[in-house]
Every structure is written in C-alpha cells, then in structure tokens.
Amino acid sequence: MKLSANKITGRLGVNYVERVALEAGCKPIFMPEDLDTGIDGFIEFVGDAATLVAFQVKRGPSFFDNAGAKHQADARHLRYWKGYVLPVILIIVREDESEALWMDVRQHVRDSPSIVERGPFVLRPPRLQRFESAALTGVIRKLATPYQFGDAVSALCDADGETRLSALSLLYRFRMERRTPFCLAAALRAELDLDALATFCDFYSRYMSHPEVPFGADRELSAYARSLLAGLPRSQLLNLLAAFNSDEEYGDWDGATEIYSMSEEKIWDRHAVVERGTVQQGIAVVVGAAASPEQLLSVLADSEVTLGQRKAAVALFGYLGYTCDVDSVDNILGRETDAPLCALLTWLRYWLVLETRTDGDGTVTA
Structure with a gap:
C-alpha cells in the first residue's frame, strides 16, 4: 500500500522524536498510527521507577508562520489532553528539522479552561522552548509522572467518554498481559x-x-x-x-x-x-x-x-x-x-x- 505524503511526514516527525529521546537515554513508546486517539506515544524516563510523558508530534511547513510554531487544535483534543492521566507535550518540528519546539499542552489547557469552549484553538509553543535532549533530561523529565496499571483501569471506568478513550493508549503498554483484555x-x-x-x-x-x-x-x-x-x-x-x-x-x-x-x-x-x-x-x-x-x-x-x-x-x-x-x-x-x-x-x-x-x-x- 502506497503511503500518502501526510503519513510520510507524520512518520518522519515520530522518527525525529525517537532520535532525540534515544540521544537523551530515554525509551520512546509509540502508538500504532491507526490506534491514535490523540496521543502519538510516550517518552519513558527510566530510573528507580519508570516515569512518563505522553506526546503528540506535528511536522511540516504548515505548522510554522511568521510568529513561530503553531498547531490548530479542536475542542475535542483539548478536552482529551486536559483530562489525560499523564502530562502531554505537543512537539512541532520544522520540515528540515532545523528547529523543534514543545509545550506542556495539558497544563496549558488546565490553566486556561475556557479555551476548550471558546478558543482560541491555535496552540503556540514558546519560541525558546526547544525540543532537544537537554530539555528531555531537564525540564521535561521534571514533568514526567509514574503510572501504574490501576491508573489505566481508573480511566477506563471514568464517567467522561474522552477519559475512557484515553485508557486505550495507557493500556497499550500492558497489552500483552492477561489482565488487559480482561478489563477491556x-x-x-x-x-x-x-x-x-x-x-x-x-x-x-x-x-x-x-x-x-x-x-x-x-x-x-x-x-x-x-x-x-x-x-x-x-x-x-x-x-x-x-x-x-x-x-x-x-x-x-x-x-x-x-x-x-x-x-x-x-x-x-x-x-x-x-x-x-x-x-x-x-x-x-x-x-x-x-x-x-x-x-x-x-x-x-x-x-x-x-x-x-x-x-x-x-x-x-x-x-x-x-x-x-x-x-x-x-x-x-x-x-x-x-x-x-x-x-x-x-x-x-x-x-x-x-x-x-x-x-x-x-x-x-x-
């Protein structure tokens, strides 16, 4: 099956995140493309206990303008990220990979809850907040949160439909354990x-x-x-x-x-x-x-x-x-x-x- 230009661009963005994560000594975990519910994958920081951040990556010329990096989100994704169990970082990569910027999109929405209903839906990572190995081992690692199987089960039982959907990406890490199909x-x-x-x-x-x-x-x-x-x-x-x-x-x-x-x-x-x-x-x-x-x-x-x-x-x-x-x-x-x-x-x-x-x-x- 021939890959579309959009799919190729998307995969190259994921590959960029993988390279930076590996350079920083982190473990990238990717969701299959056709199971993406708003999260492209996770970056795991291995220490005394594994901690993670989730990420969504965008790559290409359409995600930059004269003011810098941008992503036109929608209310559904904002609600999804706001209620996610783990911190979610949005990563935007230039097509030539000369620049990649990031922002903590979960915290951004939590700090400004009204944007979910009224907008603006354009997300702009700070110009100096570069996504690189130093950021991963520094400020992003401080955001990382440990999570257990029980956190995924709690999401699966939540009253909010978007939160229940988020459980699938959380359970992906445990997909080969018998308890996962049992709960699903x-x-x-x-x-x-x-x-x-x-x-x-x-x-x-x-x-x-x-x-x-x-x-x-x-x-x-x-x-x-x-x-x-x-x-x-x-x-x-x-x-x-x-x-x-x-x-x-x-x-x-x-x-x-x-x-x-x-x-x-x-x-x-x-x-x-x-x-x-x-x-x-x-x-x-x-x-x-x-x-x-x-x-x-x-x-x-x-x-x-x-x-x-x-x-x-x-x-x-x-x-x-x-x-x-x-x-x-x-x-x-x-x-x-x-x-x-x-x-x-x-x-x-x-x-x-x-x-x-x-x-x-x-x-x-x-």
Missing part, C-alpha cells in the same frame, strides 16, 4: 457511547484475527481474549451493531440497492462488504467472537430492532461467513419493504444459494 472485555460489555465502543472494538480486535495490524498475541492470549466475549448480552450486541452502522462514510447502506442491477460477476464478495482498514473491521472481529449465527439471524428477523441495526446484522452475517437455511432469508425478505435492507438480504441470499450449489447436497446448515 468488561468495558466492552458496559460501554454505551457508540464512538467509544467502536474504538474499544478496534483495539480489542487486535488480540484476535484483525487483518490489518494485529498485536501479535500468542495463541493462548488470543484464545483467552476471544473467550472473554462469550455470552455477550443481546442489548450490547445491538449497541455493537449500532456502532458498526454509525460511521458516516462506511455505515450508510442506502446505496445497497445497486445490488439489484449487478451481474453475478460484479456482486459484492462476502468480505468486500466491510472496507479494509476501517473501525468497522474491528467491530466485525468482535461480533464474530461474541455472537453466533443464530443471534445475528434473530436480530435481522426482528422488526422491533432499528433498520440500521438490522442492516448491520445482515452485512456482518455475510462478512463473517455465517450460514443458515435459505428459507430463513426468504421468509424475512417476504415481509420487508425497506429497499436497502431487502437489497442486503438479496446479497446474502445470493451467497447462501451459491454455497448450497457448491456443497452439492442441497442444504446449508448453521
């Missing part, structure tokens, strides 16, 4: 905010069969993580389906009616219904571990459930390779009037019939 599975069972739920799924799916960037968990940890999702209540399965269908770009099934005019050569593949690299992919992995074919079939057949959730159930039923009697789909089709839902059911029926023919025995069983 409990959070998945309780989370009601759809955006947070989708992000939790994206993180959790990497313990299992996430096709993009898995954690590389061994077979035992992967199986353990999967087992923790068994017996998910139907109410939370419905929330997962709502989260799957809430994305503005990939969760809108109104265009599904094009299925009616497709030739057999062009009809969507089972796995093409979920776009690679999206949060929906992570939700699909979690649903595959948490819900049986019978559970999804009961949702898509339930007229009391919202259309969005039922459409998501059809799409995931097909994506996960689940099977059922073709008559079950025909019975649902016979009483539905929503065109996109009928189109998705027609798509699912196509694959069930095709697989029946392939099996050659005239039946497909769950």
Whole structure:
C-alpha cells in the first residue's frame, strides 16, 4: 500500500522524536498510527521507577508562520489532553528539522479552561522552548509522572467518554498481559457511547484475527481474549451493531440497492462488504467472537430492532461467513419493504444459494 505524503511526514516527525529521546537515554513508546486517539506515544524516563510523558508530534511547513510554531487544535483534543492521566507535550518540528519546539499542552489547557469552549484553538509553543535532549533530561523529565496499571483501569471506568478513550493508549503498554483484555472485555460489555465502543472494538480486535495490524498475541492470549466475549448480552450486541452502522462514510447502506442491477460477476464478495482498514473491521472481529449465527439471524428477523441495526446484522452475517437455511432469508425478505435492507438480504441470499450449489447436497446448515 502506497503511503500518502501526510503519513510520510507524520512518520518522519515520530522518527525525529525517537532520535532525540534515544540521544537523551530515554525509551520512546509509540502508538500504532491507526490506534491514535490523540496521543502519538510516550517518552519513558527510566530510573528507580519508570516515569512518563505522553506526546503528540506535528511536522511540516504548515505548522510554522511568521510568529513561530503553531498547531490548530479542536475542542475535542483539548478536552482529551486536559483530562489525560499523564502530562502531554505537543512537539512541532520544522520540515528540515532545523528547529523543534514543545509545550506542556495539558497544563496549558488546565490553566486556561475556557479555551476548550471558546478558543482560541491555535496552540503556540514558546519560541525558546526547544525540543532537544537537554530539555528531555531537564525540564521535561521534571514533568514526567509514574503510572501504574490501576491508573489505566481508573480511566477506563471514568464517567467522561474522552477519559475512557484515553485508557486505550495507557493500556497499550500492558497489552500483552492477561489482565488487559480482561478489563477491556468488561468495558466492552458496559460501554454505551457508540464512538467509544467502536474504538474499544478496534483495539480489542487486535488480540484476535484483525487483518490489518494485529498485536501479535500468542495463541493462548488470543484464545483467552476471544473467550472473554462469550455470552455477550443481546442489548450490547445491538449497541455493537449500532456502532458498526454509525460511521458516516462506511455505515450508510442506502446505496445497497445497486445490488439489484449487478451481474453475478460484479456482486459484492462476502468480505468486500466491510472496507479494509476501517473501525468497522474491528467491530466485525468482535461480533464474530461474541455472537453466533443464530443471534445475528434473530436480530435481522426482528422488526422491533432499528433498520440500521438490522442492516448491520445482515452485512456482518455475510462478512463473517455465517450460514443458515435459505428459507430463513426468504421468509424475512417476504415481509420487508425497506429497499436497502431487502437489497442486503438479496446479497446474502445470493451467497447462501451459491454455497448450497457448491456443497452439492442441497442444504446449508448453521
């Protein structure tokens, strides 16, 4: 896959932070790019006890003007940084790396809480506050805070959704410990905010069969993580389906009616219904571990459930390779009037019939 210019610039910024941290004898810890919730990583200071600061790095000509370094933030990121467990430093690097400046953005927002609601959202690190090894071993090290697993769990249980999301970056350091999927599975069972739920799924799916960037968990940890999702209540399965269908770009099934005019050569593949690299992919992995074919079939057949959730159930039923009697789909089709839902059911029926023919025995069983 070709990297975009923005991604290359971003990675070069992270590489710059890594070099400076290593020169200062610090340990850089990076969040995977597609798990970035507002933190690019951490700088760990190793002594009698490890202490850390979190960082967000920006690089390129657009982050400098005649007045110096700048970053146009938004209210969501300001709230996120304000409530973060660790100090957060914003680092801005010139494209030629001739200059890099930093600021304690968490303390800046805490000192001026009104900017979260009213702005200005432009953050400007002081001109003389250079990000270099001397700063890391001096003033930045004094900011660093020790944190334990319990701090991440406390964030995971917080009443504020942004704080709960911050727990994921905190837990990343402990991702290969059994207690981490245990706590995350409990959070998945309780989370009601759809955006947070989708992000939790994206993180959790990497313990299992996430096709993009898995954690590389061994077979035992992967199986353990999967087992923790068994017996998910139907109410939370419905929330997962709502989260799957809430994305503005990939969760809108109104265009599904094009299925009616497709030739057999062009009809969507089972796995093409979920776009690679999206949060929906992570939700699909979690649903595959948490819900049986019978559970999804009961949702898509339930007229009391919202259309969005039922459409998501059809799409995931097909994506996960689940099977059922073709008559079950025909019975649902016979009483539905929503065109996109009928189109998705027609798509699912196509694959069930095709697989029946392939099996050659005239039946497909769950």
